[in-house]
Amino acid sequence: MFKKTAIAASVMMMSITTAQAETTYRIGITQNNVGVDSYQTTYERAFEAAAAREENVDIVVLDAGGDVARQIGQMQDLIQQRVDAIIIWPTNGQAVIPAIRQAHSAGIPVIVTNSKIAEAGMEFIAAFSGPDNVQQGISSAEMMCDALGGEGQIVQISGQPGYTTAMERAGGFEGRLAEACPGVELLETQPGNWNRERAQRVMEDFLTKYDHIDGVYSGDDNMGVGALNAAKGAGRADDIIFIGATNFAVGYDAIARGEYYGSIYQSPVDDAEAALQTALDVLAGEDLPKMNFFDTPKITAENLEEFDRPVF
Amino acid sequence: MASTEQTKVGVPSGKLSKAGVLSFLSAQGILIFFLIGMFVFSFFSEQFLSQSNIMTVVRQASIIGIIAVGVTVVIIGGNLDLSVGSMLSFSTVLVVDLHDKIGPTNAILLMFALTLMIGAVNGFLIGFLRLNSLIVTLAMLSAIQGFVLIYSGGQNVDIANQENTWFAFFGRGFVGGIAVPVLMFGLLAIVIQVVMSYTGYGRRIFAVGGNPMAAVYSGIRKNWCVFSTYLISAFCVACAALVLGSRVMGSQNNVGQGYELLVLAGIILGGTSLLGGAGSIWKTVIGVLILGFIQNGLLLMGYPYYIQWIVTWVIIILAVWLDLANKRKRLFTSHS
Numbered sequence: 001m002f003k004k005t006a007i008a009a010s011v012m013m014m015s016i017t018t019a020q021a022e023t024t025y026r027i028g029i030t031q032n033n034v035g036v037d038s039y040q041t042t043y044e045r046a047f048e049a050a051a052a053r054e055e056n057v058d059i060v061v062l063d064a065g066g067d068v069a070r071q072i073g074q075m076q077d078l079i080q081q082r083v084d085a086i087i088i089w090p091t092n093g094q095a096v097i098p099a100i101r102q103a104h105s106a107g108i109p110v111i112v113t114n115s116k117i118a119e120a121g122m123e124f125i126a127a128f129s130g131p132d133n134v135q136q137g138i139s140s141a142e143m144m145c146d147a148l149g150g151e152g153q154i155v156q157i158s159g160q161p162g163y164t165t166a167m168e169r170a171g172g173f174e175g176r177l178a179e180a181c182p183g184v185e186l187l188e189t190q191p192g193n194w195n196r197e198r199a200q201r202v203m204e205d206f207l208t209k210y211d212h213i214d215g216v217y218s219g220d221d222n223m224g225v226g227a228l229n230a231a232k233g234a235g236r237a238d239d240i241i242f243i244g245a246t247n248f249a250v251g252y253d254a255i256a257r258g259e260y261y262g263s264i265y266q267s268p269v270d271d272a273e274a275a276l277q278t279a280l281d282v283l284a285g286e287d288l289p290k291m292n293f294f295d296t297p298k299i300t301a302e303n304l305e306e307f308d309r310p311v312f
Numbered sequence: 313m314a315s316t317e318q319t320k321v322g323v324p325s326g327k328l329s330k331a332g333v334l335s336f337l338s339a340q341g342i343l344i345f346f347l348i349g350m351f352v353f354s355f356f357s358e359q360f361l362s363q364s365n366i367m368t369v370v371r372q373a374s375i376i377g378i379i380a381v382g383v384t385v386v387i388i389g390g391n392l393d394l395s396v397g398s399m400l401s402f403s404t405v406l407v408v409d410l411h412d413k414i415g416p417t418n419a420i421l422l423m424f425a426l427t428l429m430i431g432a433v434n435g436f437l438i439g440f441l442r443l444n445s446l447i448v449t450l451a452m453l454s455a456i457q458g459f460v461l462i463y464s465g466g467q468n469v470d471i472a473n474q475e476n477t478w479f480a481f482f483g484r485g486f487v488g489g490i491a492v493p494v495l496m497f498g499l500l501a502i503v504i505q506v507v508m509s510y511t512g513y514g515r516r517i518f519a520v521g522g523n524p525m526a527a528v529y530s531g532i533r534k535n536w537c538v539f540s541t542y543l544i545s546a547f548c549v550a551c552a553a554l555v556l557g558s559r560v561m562g563s564q565n566n567v568g569q570g571y572e573l574l575v576l577a578g579i580i581l582g583g584t585s586l587l588g589g590a591g592s593i594w595k596t597v598i599g600v601l602i603l604g605f606i607q608n609g610l611l612l613m614g615y616p617y618y619i620q621w622i623v624t625w626v627i628i629i630l631a632v633w634l635d636l637a638n639k640r641k642r643l644f645t646s647h648s
Contacts, residue, residue: 034466036566041466161617191617197560197567201372205611208365209357222468222564229560233484250470250562312467 026058027051027279028078029087032115033066037194038312039246039268040089043114046272054280068095075099079106085126085279087111093164097121109282113275115164122290129278130271132293133165136245136264137172139298143262144173144215145181147241152214154241155206156189157199157227159219166191169219169245187213192223199226207234215241221251221263228259247299249310255301262300265307270294353609360612367491373604374493375400375552375559377597379571380578381501382548384596385508387579389541390521390588391438391445395430395452396549396575400568402460403427403553408563409469416479424550430456431546432539439538453572460565470562483559493555497597500548505593517541522589577624578603581631 029047034040044061051059060083064071068091078086079102086103090096093116100117101124103110109126116128144154156173159166170189177184187210192199199218206213207230216231218224224244231237237259244251247263254260274294281288299307353360379396386393403423410419434452438445471477485492508514519527520537528534557563576586582599584591606627610620637643 035461036466037564038467188614190611195564195567196562197556200560202611204368204372205608208359208362208368209612225562226560248468250468 024056024058025084025280025283026060026081027085027087027276027283028060028062028081028083029113029275030062030064030071030074030078030089032064032071032089032091034063036066038248042312043268043272046269047276050273050276054276057276057280064091066091068092071096072099075103079103079108082106083108085109085111085283087113087275087279089113090115090117093117093121097124100124109279111275111279111282113278114271116168125290126282127278127288127290127292129275129292130294131266131296132291133168134172135293136266136296137169137174138176139264139296140169140217140243140245140262141173141176142180143298143300144177144217144241144243145184147243147261148181148184148214150181151183153185153187153210153212154215154217155187155203155210155213157192157202157216157218157223158189159191159194159223161191161193166194166219173217184215192218192226194220194222196222196226196229199223200230203227203230204234207231207236213240215243218242218244220244220246221248221254221260222246224260224263225250225254228254232259247307247310248312252299252304252307252309255299255304258301262298264296265299266296267310268312349606349609353605353613357609357612360609365608365612367494369604369608370494370497370601371491372608373600374491374497375556376571376574376578376603377497377600378493378500378548378552378555379545380575380596380600381497381504381593382545383575384579384582384584384591384593385504385517385544386445386541387584387586387588388508388521388591389517389538390524391538391541392586393434393449393542393545394446394572395434395449395456396545397568397571397573398453398456398460399427399430399546399549400553400556400571401563401565402430402456402463402568403550404557404563404567405460405464405469405565407553408471408557408561409464411471411477411479411557412473416477420554423553424547427546427550427553428543431542431544431549434546435539435542438542439535457566457569464565466565468562468564471557474561479558480561481558482554483556483561493559496551496555500551501593501597504544508593513540518589574603577628580628583631 031044032040034044048059048061051057060078060081062074064074071091075086075088075096076099086108088096088100088110090112097117097120100110100121104124110124112125112128114130117125156170158170174186177186188206190202192202203216203226216224216227218227221244224242228237228242231240242260243262244260245264245266247265251260251263255262271294274292278288278292359365379400383393383396406426407419407423410422430452434449437443437448471479474480482492487495508517516527516532516537519530519532520534524534556567578600579596580586580599581602582595584596603624606624607620610623
């Protein structure tokens with residue numbers, strides 16, 4: 001944290017002393033919780049790399065450590081520093097709205113990245129850039145339907161309770177499944193908290209509770225692999241279709257081994273690059289849609305080779 | 313074991329009064345509550361009392377149980393260890409990451425050595441420098457988590473060849489029909505219970521936790537005693553990391569987050585006082601199993617996650633209350 005502030009300070013000094021300071025955009029980013037998960041860590045590196053490739057961009061990189069209060073403080077810091085644009089990965093889609101509004105009133109465009117904010121804040125942001133999690137849930141439901149041939153009983157292991165991504169994926173999945181595949185019954189949903197060990201425990205309990213499970217939908221592959229482990233332990237993995245989202249390296253490998261049916265390919269590198277590009281487009285005054293989704297295709301054994309093995 | 317249990321069911325002296333009944337209820341309250349809970353759960357879910365479910369719950373509870381056994385020793389010695397969750401993340405990430413780099417045997421040895429080193433730092437600061445254990449282990453919780461993030465670069469670690477490593481034995485193996493994690497849990501609990509109850513060393517830990525001043529005057533080397541309890545705690549964490557890493561065949565760098573609370577919950581449910589000088593490993597085992605069955609039962613009944621947490625903590629607070637009521641020999645305090 002201190003190191004990052006120091007870097008931020010030195011970046012600031014550099015931009016003041018550089019002759020071409022007028023033409024350089026200074027973009028501040030406050031992230032959610034880098035370091036706790038591989039996705040966010042990879043995102044940060046990709047963001048820094050992408051910014052380094054742009055000649056006229058200086059960045060101030062901050063991380064809220066999952067703490068809403070700290071993120072609001074960081075927003076205020078960035079407003080004080082009069083950066084040209086702020087990218088925010090919201091720790092909480094509701095609580096950050098006042099800070100976003102403050103930036104908006106100060107004339108600094110705000111770009112929300114990766115996770116959406118609540119509807120009430122949408123009028124204060126310049127643009128959103130990120131994955132369409134509802135669409136991801138829909139895609140997963142379609143894969144599940146295909147894999148089961150429209151008939152069966154499934155369970156769901158969702159992400160962190162209260163986290164927008166988790167709710168959107170679950171919502172998209174459940175809605176589409178009911179609509180496109182009425183023959184597939186969703187027996188129960190329990191959260192796995194994006195944690196493989198927790199997901200494994202939940203799945204063990206599901207396996208006890210239900211004698212017959214045809215499929216499992218997990219909010220990400222990390223949990224999906226936990227569910228797979230549990231089913232393998234119970235000797236029931238061959239009877240169950242596993243479908244996840246956010247393809248992790250372990251999920252990719254499991255698809256390659258034929259143990260895991262499919263997932264949604266979501267690259268943190270695409271995510272980071274899209275966020276920076278959206279910010280630059282906003283600064284260039286381009287006419288952008290408010291919601292800028294990057295592509296998150298379905299990935300199964302059939303098209304596995306078209307995708308690189310995820311680095312996380 | 314009798315010598316180690318200082319609080320016992322109050323035998324009504326003279327008249328068999330309301331207080332006598334109350335004190336019996338308060339001492340055995342959590343057990344009664346547990347039995348009622350088991351009955352209710354089995355009523356709502358026919359699988360609850362099935363052999364396979366019981367095996368599953370005990371296996372799931374093993375990781376928390378193994379750690380709780382070690383932390384119970386620390387607590388009996390009059391201190392706390394809140395750093396066990398972070399240590400679990402550290403040790404699990406380490407053993408999983410090193411598995412592919414230097415082979416399972418070396419990885420396990422190195423992981424045990426480094427985990428014991430963290431225990432030694434805790435023990436030195438608390439035992440010899442006499443710093444407050446709550447503060448030290450809380451600070452270690454953050455420091456170790458920071459170290460894990462630096463070490464792992466924020467990335468998950470996975471064992472590449474999961475099908476072909478004997479490392480799987482610790483989390484997924486069976487010996488004589490019993491899951492290895494359960495076996496490790498049971499073995500550790502028995503050994504440490506015996507040490508605490510029947511050796512001079514165990515008695516010294518009780519003495520240090522019960523009345524440190526008296527212990528020092530009676531010639532006990534208190535510093536070393538406290539130091540050693542943190543080594544025991546670290547050793548147990550290392551064992552738990554072995555089980556966790558092998559069970560999941562990978563690790564997230566925050567995998568142990570929150571374990572310190574679950575461990576404490578299990579210990580408190582078992583009736584070990586956080587004030588030190590009293591408690592038993594056996595009761596901790598029961599407490600951890602109760603915790604496991606509550607969570608499993610609520611999940612089998614299909615309750616949402618939030619409800620599971622609320623009910624779990626309501627039961628824990630109830631247990632603390634009953635424990636205190638037992639010591640006061642009444643359920644409610646008579647004056648403010």
